[in-house]
Amino acid sequence: MTVSENSSNSTPSLSQVAPLEAVLFDVDGTLCDSDPLHHHAFQVMLQEIGFNGGVPINEEFFIQNIAGKHNDDIADTLFPGDRERGLKFCDDKEALFRRLAKEQLKPIDGLYKLRKWIEDRGLRRAAVTNAPKPNAELMISLLGLSDFFEAVILGSDCEHPKPFPDPYLKxxxxxxVSKDHAVVFEDSVSGIKAGVAAGIPVVGLTTRNPEHLLNQAKPTFLIKNYEDPKLWAALEELDKKAGRVTDAA
Structure with missing residues (x-):
């Protein structure tokens, strides 16, 4: 795939946000490929309690019911009618995830290249996530990005988490900064919907979620990772509009 089916341009473009002032990142699956760790933690713990007859949840179930969602919604899905039990389960699962993350968390390819591009241009930046605060802080710290982000916006601190626009509006x-001069990076249907609902162009990452599902949420375009030539062509276009002669790539 070369261009999102939702884009009316012949090539991926972010020109509508020129001059770019701010970049907003989701965390799970966007800064780091954490979904396999979440999937594994849920799989192990659900199997222990005999969920689904003891059959491990597969990737399709994880994507449809868990990936990108807030723990309140996950609790309701996994334990309908017993949110208290569901939230306790999710808290225990997050503790297991953090133990796994300390050993296995890795950045998305090209993340630090994009970080330098953003810092060199003096852009504002924030992390915007549905993850619990301990998870978000741990992942950002493990990735060496604690000093990079000016703010970390949690879904739990907003009236409504993603897929509602509240976290991005906050x-x-x-x-x-204005929504007209910002861009969002997201990897889930829930997150892309939140950015789009906030009126901000969203670049979607195909880290784990299928392209056809992500396209349904209407991202501006999709990339494989931060090394993707489509991204750097779009960033170079922004540089030209800003009068920068350096090559973004």
Whole structure:
């Protein structure tokens, strides 16, 4: 695939946000490929309690019911009618995830190249996530990005988490930037919907979720990772509009 089916342009473009002022990142699956760790933690713990007759949940179930969602919604899905038990289960699962993350978490390819591009241009930046605060802080710290982000916006601190736009609208407010001059990076249907609902162009990453599902949420375009030539062509276009002569790539 060369261009998102939702894009009306012949090539991926972010020109509508020029001049770019802020970049907003999801965390899980966007800064790091953490979904396999989450999937494994859920799989192990659900199997222990005999969920689904003891049959391990597969990737399709994980994507449809868990990936990108807030723990309140996950608790309701896994333990309908017993949210208290569901939330306790999710808390225990997050503790297992953090233990796994300390040993196995890795950045998305090209992340630090994009970080340098953003820092060199003095852009504002925030992390916007449905993850619990301990998870978000741990992942950002493990990736060496604690000093990079000016703010970390949690879904739990907003009236509504993703897929509602509230977390991204709060990030714009905190950074004091307009939605017309910001861009979002997301990897889940829930996250892309949140960014789009906030009126911000969203670059979707196909880290784990299928392209056809992500396209249904209407990202501006999709990339494989931060090394993707489509991304750097779009960033180079932004540089040209800003009068920069350096090559983004």
């Amino acid at each position: 990030a714009l407010e905190v950074l004091q």
